[in-house]
Amino acid sequence: MADTPNLEDQHFKAIDKSKLLSPERADHAPRILLLYGSLRERSFSRLMGEEAARILTRFGGETRSYPPSGLPLPDDADDDHPKVQELRDLVTWCEGMVWCSPERHGAMTGIMKTQIDWIPLSLGGVRPTQGKTLAVMQVSGGSQSFNTVNQLRILGHWMRLLTIPNQSSTPKAFLEFDETGRMKPSPFYDRMVNVMEELIKFTLLTRDNKNYLLDRYSERRESAADLSQRVNQKAI
Numbered sequence: 001m002a003d004t005p006n007l008e009d010q011h012f013k014a015i016d017k018s019k020l021l022s023p024e025r026a027d028h029a030p031r032i033l034l035l036y037g038s039l040r041e042r043s044f045s046r047l048m049g050e051e052a053a054r055i056l057t058r059f060g061g062e063t064r065s066y067p068p069s070g071l072p073l074p075d076d077a078d079d080d081h082p083k084v085q086e087l088r089d090l091v092t093w094c095e096g097m098v099w100c101s102p103e104r105h106g107a108m109t110g111i112m113k114t115q116i117d118w119i120p121l122s123l124g125g126v127r128p129t130q131g132k133t134l135a136v137m138q139v140s141g142g143s144q145s146f147n148t149v150n151q152l153r154i155l156g157h158w159m160r161l162l163t164i165p166n167q168s169s170t171p172k173a174f175l176e177f178d179e180t181g182r183m184k185p186s187p188f189y190d191r192m193v194n195v196m197e198e199l200i201k202f203t204l205l206t207r208d209n210k211n212y213l214l215d216r217y218s219e220r221r222e223s224a225a226d227l228s229q230r231v232n233q234k235a236i
Helices: 017-021 044-058 082-093 110-117 147-158 187-213 217-235
Strands: 031-036 062-066 096-104 133-139 168-170
Touching: 017 187, 031 044, 031 082, 031 110, 031 187, 044 062, 044 096, 044 133, 044 168, 044 187, 062 082, 096 110, 096 147, 096 187, 110 147, 133 147, 133 187, 147 168, 168 187
Parallel strands: 031 062, 031 096, 096 133, 133 168
Antiparallel strands: none
16 A cells, blocks of 8 residues: 655655746747558548648648558567667657548558557657657548547557647548649648647647656656665665
8 A cells, every 4th residue: 555645755846837837948840740540552641641741830840751661560570670760760759749540440550550559658768759749630431430539549648648639530531632632621621720730739838848747756756766775785
């Protein structure tokens, strides 16, 4: 049974409003990574991602997209596989992400899940996704569904990402893009723009005080206990 928290404990700190509300602000463009979940030549999740990248750029973001073709199945290759390293380097680079998957058999695609499964919770002592922002979107061939975005939200939570409230689900996606691959004007387009605008705002709000937002009482206690144990072992 855990000890009752002691409010006089040195690790029980008051909230520092200056760190939370007025951190030093970086002036570089928010870095956003886009992942999509289909390898089809006319992939609507890729086209949606490309459209979203244009909008993110208009809102002042810097974007990169990861092409999943050639990425091996999890545990079917070593971590030093070039496609795995490419993905992990991009995840380390970014400050926010967009995940867009088709819905297949009522769920996200295996291609989408494979990419997420190759992203570790810890990488070289650093948690590469923790505290970064995430927007989730899906495209469907039939009627509107929210199965995939709901699943992506669960994964975002598990990966310790700050998943924004808004989301996009586009039904009958084959009707929403023209022959050049551009998304047609519609309420679905407007929703996608709303999601990207919200993602940039949340990224700007949180990226500079991410470390303070993730500074936790229990982890401060644990770190102090580990340090004390190492010091005692050296003294023996």
